[in-house]
Amino acid sequence: xxxxxxxxxxxxxxxxxxxxxxxxxxxxxxxxxxxxxxxxxxxxxxxxxxxxxxxxxxxxxxxxxxxxxxxxxxxxxxxxxxxxxxxxxxxxxxxxxxxxxxxxxxxxxxxxxxxxxxxx
Numbered sequence: 001x002x003x004x005x006x007x008x009x010x011x012x013x014x015x016x017x018x019x020x021x022x023x024x025x026x027x028x029x030x031x032x033x034x035x036x037x038x039x040x041x042x043x044x045x046x047x048x049x050x051x052x053x054x055x056x057x058x059x060x061x062x063x064x065x066x067x068x069x070x071x072x073x074x075x076x077x078x079x080x081x082x083x084x085x086x087x088x089x090x091x092x093x094x095x096x097x098x099x100x101x102x103x104x105x106x107x108x109x110x111x112x113x114x115x116x117x118x119x120x
Contacts, residue, residue, distance in 0.1 A: 022066055022067060022068055023065075023066065023067075024063070024064070024065050024075075025063075025064040025065075026061060026062070026063045026064070030056060030061060030063055030078045031076070033056050033058065033059055033061070033078040033079065034058075034078065034079045034103070035076045035077055035078040035079065035103075036076065036077065036079070036100055036102065036103050036104060036105060036106060036119075037074060037075075037076060037105040037106070038074065038075055038076065038077040038100075038105070038106050038107075038108070039072060039073070039074045039105065039106070039107045039108070040067065040069050040072060040073045040074075040107075040108045040110065041072045041107055041108065041109045041110065042069050042070060042071055042072060042110050043109060043110060043111045044088055044089070044091075044110060044111060044112050046088050046089030046090075046091060047068055047069070047070050047089060048067075048068070048069040048070075048086055048087065048088055048089075048110055049066065049067070049068055049069075049086075049087040050065075050066070050067050050069055050073075050084065050085075050086050050087075050108070050110075051064075051065065051066045051084065051085045051086075051087075052064075052065040052066075052077070052082050052083070052084045053065070053082065053083055053084075054080050054081050054082030054083060055080050055081055056078040056079065056080040057078075057079050057080045057081065057101065058079075059078075061078075063077075063078065063080065063082075065077070069110075077100060077106070078100075079100050079101050079102075080099070080100060081097070081099045082097060082098055082099070082100070083095070083096070083097045084096055084097070084098070084108070084115070084117075086108075086110055086115050088110065088112060091112065092112070094110075094114065094115045096115055096117070098117040098119075100119065104119055105119060106118065106119025107119060
């Protein structure tokens, strides 16, 4: 007689997970273009995911930024035309656009009610 064997159990593959992109994506060294300081000011009690994407001027280079912001965050952004999406925790998402064409600081103030971009 053939001896009994243990049942075969399959191990499921690990579950796929996605991580949000955080940082700057640009196919060109945009630090060589005219730029200005940009401040994201979080006036909510929630973590923000701020996505800014657009095209630089001059140069017409595509740029994509995505940041997690708990309080405030500053970075340099090249002159250009941009759209933004701000996700406020699990409460709401706000979209809009702005342009930058000089060296003055630009500030994005985020509240639960609205996003205001103040600057050039």
